[in-house]
Amino acid sequence: MLSLFKKFKEGLSKSAKNIADKTGGIFRRAKLDASTIEELEEALYGADFGYETTEEIVEETKEAYRKDRELRGQDVAKIGSSVLRRVLDGSEGTIEFKDDRPTVICLIGVNGSGKTTTTAKLGSQCKAEGREVLVAACDTFRAAAIEQLKEWTNRLDLEIVSGERGADAAAVAYDAWQAAKSRRKDTLIIDTAGRLHTKSNLMDELAKIRRVLQKRDESAPHYSLLVVDGSLGSNSIEQARVFHEKFGLDGLIVTKLDGTSRGGSLVGIYRELKLPIYFLGFGEKAEDLQAYQIDNYVDAVFGVEEEVSA
Ligand SMILES: Nc1nc2c(ncn2[C@@H]2O[C@H](COP(=O)(O)OP(=O)(O)OP(=O)(O)O)[C@@H](O)[C@H]2O)c(=O)[nH]1
Ligand SMILES: [Mg+2]
Known part of the structure; x- marks a missing residue:
């Protein structure tokens, strides 16, 4: 600890x-x-x-x-x-894994916020905890996106389901769910294409991914998490609000906290949106993701242990 x-x-x-x-x-x-x-x-x-x-x-x-x-x-x-x-x-958000079906975690957010990296990190972390993980490459927008996730999954020895570039992202999600079920996976993590919350066709694609998953499991995706670039600070509040209004979020993952002086922004974001925070990203490596815990956070930013002197 x-x-x-x-x-x-x-x-x-x-x-x-x-x-x-x-x-x-x-x-x-x-x-x-x-x-x-x-x-x-x-x-x-x-x-x-x-x-x-x-x-x-x-x-x-x-x-x-x-x-x-x-x-x-x-x-x-x-x-x-x-x-x-x-x-x-x-x-403090906590993932509660289902016993009888794959727990589906869908990562969404604007371009470059850290979705693909976080998909890999989270997959690796779940695997280390003994879970059976499948990752879905539902960013079919760019060929490089599929390759990027494949590189990660190769390196981390994670199973992946992907489609061709230009394929229907929802179809890939559907296939991935089927694969998760038949391969007895308990965790399905879905990487999606970066999108601006203001582009309604891209928001519709997210809704379609959800609809398709719900054909197989009404309660899926169990966690739709917005991946937010922490270095943007409180500027992300508006973005998160629109994603939440248009799509409905279960919570947030805040990335890139290693490279910013704006680590206090979590507080403002939570205060405004009241969406639980699940994980924090601290870097570009697989191990640079941690469950968000209030105590750890408060002690890290305000802790004064060891430093006290007269
Ligand atoms: N320093 C730091 N870099 C990060 C972190 N998370 C992601 N990155 C970097 O940010 C860049 C974008 O990350 P991606 O995971 O590709 O972001 P994305 O949201 O999938 O991007 P799109 O698919 O283009 O929308 C990459 O260079 C990552 O290595 C983090 O916690 N800390
Ligand atoms: Mg990506």
Whole structure:
């Protein structure tokens, strides 16, 4: 557990470090003053925690400072953590696998958000946990997309079902479901083409994938997860909202948190949309995906352990 947390923290290092570089200086201070609160506010905005959450942390800190002029940096870290825990309450998504049928996880999102990479990472992780995984290459838009996923599945020794370029994505999804059933797979992960939420023909294709799957299993896909590029920060909120309105999402996967200073954006995204977060992506390798956990997240961005000094 500790190592998992360590990895999580390392993965989030850029986001977390950026936040901690700013807040850490404050959290380590023995005593606060008015200018520290301003610094805190700036750091929280910089990390993209969003207006409401930032102001809640700042207001609660001010309130505590009014009551106790001896307030220490550590107390501020505690206030920040408790506000985050409160705001993120309910944000932890967990995949519940079905016993009697393939659990179908469908990854969707705009171009380049990390769907294909995440399909591979998630497949690899499920396999490591002892699941029987099948991956479906339903991005039939580009030949390179099919090749990209095949490269991953070869390397990770995962089974894949794919069609020709230009094939009907829903037909590939249907075939993949049949294959999953007949090969006794318990997990089917579907990679789809990148699409802008504003293009209705592409949104229709997603709806068709769902309809076709539902012919075989009314409850499929069990998890339609939007893959969001975390480095875009809170700019993704609108995108996610439209996907949710037009298609209906079960939750989010936030990628590219290794390369951004905007690691606070999860908070704003969840606050706006109330869609649970399932996984976080920290890099381009198969192991760079982790289940999202509130505690790990809050401790990684606001944790002050080991760093405390006078
Ligand atoms: N640093 C970093 N790079 C990532 C992460 N996830 C994906 N990438 C990279 O982002 C780029 C796009 O990833 P893809 O998985 O191809 O994205 P996609 O959503 O399938 O893209 P389209 O199919 O074109 O819509 C690739 O270069 C990936 O290696 C991540 O968590 N961290
Ligand atoms: Mg792709």
